[in-house]
Amino acid sequence: MALNAQVKTTLTVAGKQYQYFDLTKVNEKLSLSSLPLTAKVLLENLLRHADQSHVQNEDIAALIEWDNSKASSTEIAFVPSRVILQDFTGVPAVVDLAAMRDAMADLGGDPEKINPLKPVDLVIDHSIMVDEFGSADSFKHNTAIEVERNKERYQFLKWGQKAFDNFKVVPPGKGIVHQINLEYLARVTFVEQLNGQQTLYPDTLVGTDSHTTMINGLGILGWGVGGIEAEAAMLGQPVTMLIPEVVGMELTGKLPAGTTATDLVLSVTEKLRKFGVVGKFVEFFGEGVKHLSVADRATIANMAPEYGATCGLFPIDEQTLTYLKLTGRDQSHLDVIEAYAKAQQMWGSDSLSQAKYHDKLSLDLSTVVASIAGPKRPQDRIELTNAAKAFTDWMTQQQELKLATSNTQESQFESEGGQQQDLPAVVAKCEYNGQAFDLKDGAVVIAAITSCTNTSNPSVLIAAGLLAKKANELGLKVKPWVKTSFAPGSQVVTEYLNSAGLSTELNQLGFNLVGYGCTTCIGNSGPLPSSISKGIQDAGLTVASVLSGNRNFEGRIHQDVKTNYLASPPLVVAYALAGNMKIDITSEPLGNDQQGNPVYLRDLWPTNAEIAELVTKVVQQDMFKQKYGNVYEGGEIWDALKVDHSVIYNWPASTYVKRPPFFEGMTRQPQPIQAIDNARCLLKLADSVTTDHISPAGNIGLETPAAEYLRNQGVEPVDFNSYGSRRGNHEVMMRGTFANVRLKNQLAPGTEGGWTRLQPNGEQTTVFAAAEQYKANGIPTVVIAGKEYGTGSSRDWAAKGPLMLGIKAVVAQSYERIHRSNLIGMGILPLQFLSGESADTYQLDGSELYSIEAVSSGQKQTTVTVQRESGETLSIPTVLRIDTPNEFEYYRHGGILQFVIRNMLA
Incomplete structure (x- = not known):
């Protein structure tokens, strides 16, 4: 008998009987009070899917035997209950799904197999811009401009809503995805018909926005992933992860007069960043939690990416029920939530007081200041x-920096700070x-x-x-x-x-x-x-x-x-x-x-x-x-958008939505992994390069490769819109890759923006032009970077763009979690310098040739062979940051989407 069958039990609420997977029956040696809330939710997830191939008994045992003395090396598979998207990241996700239907048809498969298997909600909220302000008509004018700018994108999303099952779209003008998630979409406890019985389980999710974590304020485990990972989750693929390290943050006291939840979250962010929680899960407990409303908790949970954690989870308690009732949830469902949370020992801050965390720290709310x-x-x-x-001090520092470097060539990328013009005043x-x-x-x-x-x-x-x-x-x-x-x-x-x-x-x-x-x-x-x-x-x-x-x-x-x-x-x-x-x-x-x-x-x-x-x-x-009674209704403008009802999308001649080339030449079986030979360095970067540096979401500059492309397509500068709004067009996005106006590439000292030098002659040109030249000559490229590469938004184009520029590998001192995952999801190799080493250790200046041997499953390190212009060669040992077997499969297939398509064909 499968383990999940052994722990099935029933719960009766208001005369109705429900089935659930009882954590108290898993193992007589298990003390649930010692498990963090995160571990309880993940354990339930494994138990519910214990009869499926991606769950091993060893995975369940590792959670039962929770060891907080060290980081775990056990990989588990997490199946989220649902997926949430916003339109900047959602449009390219739906573009990929539409292109996957094309690829399935081209390879002789059934395109309708490409369909979300989990509930997916997409909220159109990232396309509104502040064109008009300060008047009573600002909202009306901005909305009209938004729809006019984005009509092609919105038509495409409306097609997707009709073409795909389990896919709903919240039209523009309703609100921000995370707030709609909090106020309306969240279930806290799922009630689903499984094998003929009403079954209860925790509401969990992943989302294509790093601030998906805001939902943690309601006691719901969820976090941001790249669009690539989210697409796989929609298509039934589990999110693979190492059993996380969980840090407990005890909150005591109450906020003093004159302070706000914003002041609190800035204090939390500063404290957790200094403590070091990158890639870890944070849970909040203690008497102070009881004094925080769900709105306050959500403010803190929202900024988990800013303090570096995967998520920032609060318990389910009376505050949760109060909020759910205020926001219009049915009392019958609130009764189910409370009964289920208490039955699973997931109720209240007190349930976490004895949890065995990998680390603990505390914050007295009474010490928070404006x-x-x-x-x-x-x-x-x-x-x-x-x-x-x-x-004033910061201005002085920038001026001193400017004066110190004014007579020398700038040789170091500084992602924090820039050149100022402060003297004379x-x-x-x-x-x-x-x-x-x-x-x-x-x-x-x-x-x-x-x-x-x-x-x-x-x-x-x-x-x-x-x-x-x-x-x-x-x-x-x-x-x-x-x-x-x-x-x-x-x-x-x-x-x-x-x-x-x-x-x-x-x-x-x-x-x-x-x-x-x-x-x-x-x-x-x-x-x-x-x-x-x-x-x-x-x-x-x-x-x-x-x-x-x-x-x-x-x-x-x-x-x-x-x-x-x-x-x-x-x-x-x-x-x-x-x-x-x-x-x-x-x-x-x-x-x-x-x-x-x-x-x-x-x-x-x-x-x-x-x-x-x-x-x-x-x-x-x-x-x-x-307000939420008609949340999926878009009104006159949305209703007027004309779309067809085809299974396969009829790609129009559009500068917003274009069929991507990711599946061109794809075969039914993956090709063997190849070595990377004699690659050139396209960019050499320092610390804290964000996904905004790699793939900006803001305005498209008038003198950029993306602007040149749009002009050639007949688009006037006034209609360029933003990079974020054009994420459905790979031609724009690849030209915008590494185009942030504040990016400093050490290969092009003294410049800001998307500039580099073409090797070996050293000609200065745009990153896009250099990449095109390298591709034309059959030369692969790499990126050399410092610490925290890929910090910031869970931006899939920060991985898709580099792939399209011909980048085969990134060698960095460290990575932000989501971006490393996205690189693998697009078939780019993430390598990491050994601890304490960097490009400076080996005096790399970016003019060298770089070669990397073909990697294999289970490999933990690989060597980068560097040949200098002088002919000298050196071998650099690096850590292979493909952390799990599933990630290696994605890389072997050339990307996660190719992996999914081939699985469906098989």
Whole structure:
């Protein structure tokens, strides 16, 4: 009898009987209290699939015998309950599925076998841009522009919704994927008919956005994966992983007055980054957890990628049920959730107090203070009282760096910081909206209440509204150079702000609704007014953005803005009033009232009691039920999109959606793995190169290879849109690979952007042009990199783009988890320098030839043979970062999608 049959038992809730796989019956030696919540969920997953080939008894035994003394070497297969996508990463995923149907047909298979086997929800939320702002018509205009720009993509997604089973699309204008997931899609406990019986099991998921982790705030295990991995999960492939290391973070105390959940998450992010949780799972427990609402928990869980963890999981408890009830879930299902969680010993923070974690740390919530983070990394927290000084100090450091390097060739990539123009001090004379003003260094030119991180949290949005109300009463105005915007993650936000009378207060300061979706945080901040943009560029000013988001990486928010700060929504409003990062908003006035008296932040800041009272009053269940009652209905514009009902997609002549070449020449059996001989280095990079550096999502520069391609296709510059919106067209995306304006390639010293030098003659050219030349000459290429290669968003094009440029391998000091997985998923070999070694150890300058022997299953190390121009050769030992047997199979097949197709053909 299979183990899962032995542990099946029944649970009766409100007179209904359910089947489930009882963890308490697995093994008499198992003490469930010693298992972290993560281990319990993974154990249940293995038990439920114990009769399938990807689960071995040894895998189950390894979890039962939970060993927190060391990292596990046991690989397990995790089958998520569902998959969630957003449109930037979702469009290429659906493009790949459509192309896989073509490939199946070409190879003599049944194309309709290419179909999601798990529930898949795609939320269109990443395409809205802040073109118009500061007016009552901003939302209307931005929505119209969005649909016009993205009509071809939306038609394609609408085709996919009809063509594929188990695939639903939430049309544009509904909200941000993670907030919709939290407020509507999440089940917490699945109820599914299995073998004729109603069966209970944990809601788990993977998503094509790194901030999928926001759902951990509801006690749901889920995390971000690359689009490639998600496609495989949709098609029934398990996510393979080593049994994770789990770190427990104990929270004690309560947040003090004057602080927000944003301040808390910035403290958590800083602390966990310093502690070191990259690739690990984090769980929160302790008395402090009980004082955090689900909205607060979700704020912390959202930023797991920023503190480096795979996820940041909270327990299921009374707060969970309160939130689910508020957001309109049925009471009968809430009863099931509570009964199931208690039966499986997954209920409450107390269930984790005895868990055996690999590491533990703690945070006293009462020590949290008002903070921001920046200027370029989420983990670089700055106490608000020190923010002005920190900005000035940073400017001084950049100037010293510039002076130190001004007479020498720049030879080192610095992903943090850039060249500044701060000496002598300059002023740009600007005019906008009939107002003339001087624009100076430190000017806040973007103030955005945006993103999933904070707009899911009523307390911080109500706080922003109350601060705006008091500012209006005193006659304060936002500075004329500040581009203000408000992009909530859910339509419910507008409802409760309207009910509180705070929408008009925010509007009066220019924080009008610009759209429901991920805007500034993803780089969709839209253009600055032309006079301000020209002033910044002509004077070489270092200006700032302040946003209530989770990402502030270099070059991400806006190309004119070199410093970006994460802050709570009320602080975003405060900085818009102050207008400059050099102002200490904790001690200097934000402006003057009608009588000319100075007004300080303390005069505007609402009390915790004010906020709590208003949240309780205005955030109502009916709002959620009404707004989510028609969540899959798109209205007149969406309904007017014409699509056919074909099984195989009829690829149009489109610059947004184009059949990818990944399966061209594919055979029914994989070819033997080949050695990489005499490759050239395409890029030599240093530490913290992000997926934004590799594959930017923002605006397409006018003088780039991607722009040249679009012009040749008859696209006007005004319609270029963003890289993110054109991810369904490989021609654009391969030209945009390594095209971030802040990228510094050591092969092209003194440059920023997508530049390199063609070897062996050293001619400077674009990365794309060099790659095309190497491919034409039959020369493979490699990338040499430093630490934390691929940090940031789970961006599949950061792996697809390099493949299309002809890159066969990356040799780095270390990798971010998702990006390493994505490289393998596209058939690119990830190698890692031995601990303590780097390109500098071997004095590599990128002019060499690189050869790598063919790798084989189970291999842990391989040698990179380097030949210098002088003829000297050296052998560099490297770690082969294909970590599991499943990953090797993906690599052997040339990629995960080829593996899936061949399995289906077989």
